[in-house]
Amino acid sequence: MPKPNADSCHDSLVREHAIKTIVIIGNGAAANSAAETIRSYDPRIQVIMVARENVPEFSACALPDYLAGWVSRSQPFIKKPDDYANMGIEMHWGQSVQRIDPHTKTVATESETINYDSLIIATGSRAAVPALNGSGLRGNFVIKDVADIDAIIAHRPKHVLIVGSGNIGIEVAQALQERECKVTVIEQRERILPRIFDGEPAGRIAEILTSHGISIYTGESVVAIEGYQRVERAFTDKRAILCDTVVWAAGVRQNTELAESAGIELGKLGGISVDTGMRTNIASIFACGDCVESHDMLTGKATLSLLWTTAKDQGRIAGANSLGCKLVYPGALNLVVEDIYGQCAVSMGVNEGGLCNQDLEIFEGESEKGYWRLLVREDRIMGFQSLGITTGLGAIMALMKNRMPLRTVAKILSDQGMMRRADWYLPARPFLDRLKK
Amino acid sequence: MNRLIIIDSNKCTGCGLCQMACSIHRNGQCEASLARILIYRDEKAGIFIPMTCRQCTDPPCAAACLMNVISKDYETGITIRNLEGCISCRVCQVACPFAASIFNYLQERVENCDQCGGDPQCVKYCPYGALKYTDLTDNMDLVRDAEAKRRLLP
Structure with a gap:
């Protein structure tokens, strides 16, 4: 849908009219968000997307719901195959880009060479499966696209071992429990959801999960998987677990090989290094999504945010800037909402592990x-975690995003007249009242 | 300019008729938690603040949505949802600063106010004139806005 006045005279939206063709590599959240943004700014410019898979855009966040059987197979798909043509996007299905040549401004796939004026790399990430004994056996799965879920369902799992307890691990554990599997979760760190929650809330979530019959072992790592032709048992450094299925949810690797071969710099954490406008070190090449290393909005540190919202946001910035705009990415702000057996677990901002600072007040x-x-x-909110609470969180999120000093908030809340003007702080009051001491 | 539901919280007595009207009209069931407008109540201080979707120009709920089902209708300025695609992950609820994304447990979907297609029932039933459905520019209380700004900014 075209935005009226998108091509406005706002300073940050001054366009370079020499740009005629934009090529986007990838078909995930970031790539599609970039394509939609370009379309909303300019209905005529040529947009070419090169996708490795033959499926339209889907939301990875709905995959556990499909695995559990709560939603149908078509639900995770956000676009239909002909939506791309309707939007005027030239889609090259099932082709992988072999080479990027920044000098001639071309990308080469197996069958053709495409010229670009601006290139957006949104190659995403892949699930990390360590090279262990038996990690290639039948019965090893990852959760990355709809075909992976189809494969798990066709495998008819009974006893499942889930390696890693990030949000994917926890959601898949619940989904497979719903399919009447016996589920075991192995986490290398000392608590579940280590990147998202602190010890106390993570402990409470673990309690809920175990009370529903999911076994959780923390501080262990899988060392080998055994079986004749298919997975039969797995060994951690402490125990042996009988299982017919292993789901790897222990992190991802950035797909940066293509960018690297074109001479694009990588960051310290292994993602493509970009500036605040999602530009890489090579002119006219942009990158966004899971494959880039961005900075955290609150701490300013480099981070690999692998969240859907972040990818969409980065795609929007990369798309606009590929047209010559000068939008600035404010940084990644984590927002994770998990449904833990009907209880809403929310984490936003940074957790204690991400801050590692003494003057942190909790x-x-x-x-x-x-x-x-x-x-x-x-005096500023850096992170918030909750379990079972659904009201008032939006105001906390907004205060955190705006980096509003809490003394200002206290000032507003102590004055009736001002409070009525800024009434949206009020649902967050139960949390903020405690801060007055 | 598009029309909006303008709230004057000074006039609200917290009677909850707007919630009832919304809930009955939209769900056929009388329940405050199903209404797409909610009233923040501080009974001790006598403060009642109705809150509903403000139809943001660049809605944070749409930016956060995991299924891309939230979008803007540029003709009416309303934030619309394609509820077919909603998996009720509730991320929009957390992303909305105004607590205006309401979880409807009957349909297991998250909804926001859509101004009843141009005839908001809550406004009709408000007995004290706390809710108005008008053009935004008519209602800008410029003096008070300027005063609030002066006091807010140090």
Whole structure:
């Protein structure tokens, strides 16, 4: 849908009219968000997408729901195959880009060479499967696209071992439990959801999961998988587990090989290094999504944010800037919402592990609805985690995003007249009242 | 300019008729938690603040949506949802600063106010005139806005 006045005279939207063709490598959240943004800014410019798979855009976030059987197979798909043509996007299905030549401004696939004026790399990431004994046996799965889920369902799992307890691991554990599997989760670190939650909320979530029959072993790592032709048992450094299926949810690797071969710089964490406008070190080449290394909005540190929302946001910036705009990416802000057997677990911002700073103040509270935990540094909210609470979180999120000093918030809340003007802080009041001390 | 539901919280008494009207009209069931407008209540201080979708120009719920089902209708300025695609992950609920994404447990979907297609029932039933459905520019209380800004900014 074209945005009226998108091509406005706003300073940051000054376009370079020499750009005629934009090539996007990838077909994930970031790539599609970039394509839609370009279309909304300019209905005529040629947009070419090169996708490795033959499927339209889908939301990876809905894959566990499909695995559990809560939604149909068509639900994860966001676009239909002909939506691309309707949007005026030239889609090259089932082709992988072999080479990028920044000097002649071309990309080469197996069958053709495509010229570009701006190139957007959104190659995403792939699930990391360590090269262990038996990790190639039948019965090893990853969760990355709809075909992976089809394969798991066709495999008819009974006893499942899930390696890794990030949000994918936890969601898949619940989904397979729903399919009446016996589920075991192995986590290398000392608690589940280590990148998302702190010890206390993670412990509470683990309690809920175990009370529903999911076995969780933390502080262990899988060392080998055994079986004749298919997975029969797995060994961790502490125990042997009988299982017919292993799901690898232990992190991802950035697909950066293509970019690397074109001479694009990588960051310290292994993602494509980009500036705040999602530009790489080579002119007219942009990158966005899972494959890039961006910075955290709150701490400013380099981060590999692998979230859907981040990818969409980065795609929007990369798409606009590929047209010559000068939008600035504010940084990745984590927002994870998990449904833990009907309880809503929310984490936003940074967790304690991501801050590792002494002057961090932690406020915890418990109401009849659930538990919450607020991390404050330098009078600003840095992180918030809750379990079972659904109201008032949006205001906390907004305060965190705006980097609003808490003394200003206290000032507003103490004055009735001002409070009515800024009434949207009020649902967050139960959390903020504690801070007054 | 598009029309919006303008809230004057000074006039709200917290009677909850707007919620009832919304819930009955949209769900056929009388339940405040199903209404797409909610009232923040501080009974001790006597503060009642109705909150509903503000139809943001660049809605954070749409940016956060995991299924890309939220979009803007540029003709009416309303934030619309294609509820077929919603998997009720509730991310939009957390992303909305105004707590205006309401989880409807009957349909297991998250909804926002769509101004009843141009005839908002909550406004009709509000007995004290706390809700108005008008053009935004008519209602800008410029003096108070300027005063609030002056006091907010140090």
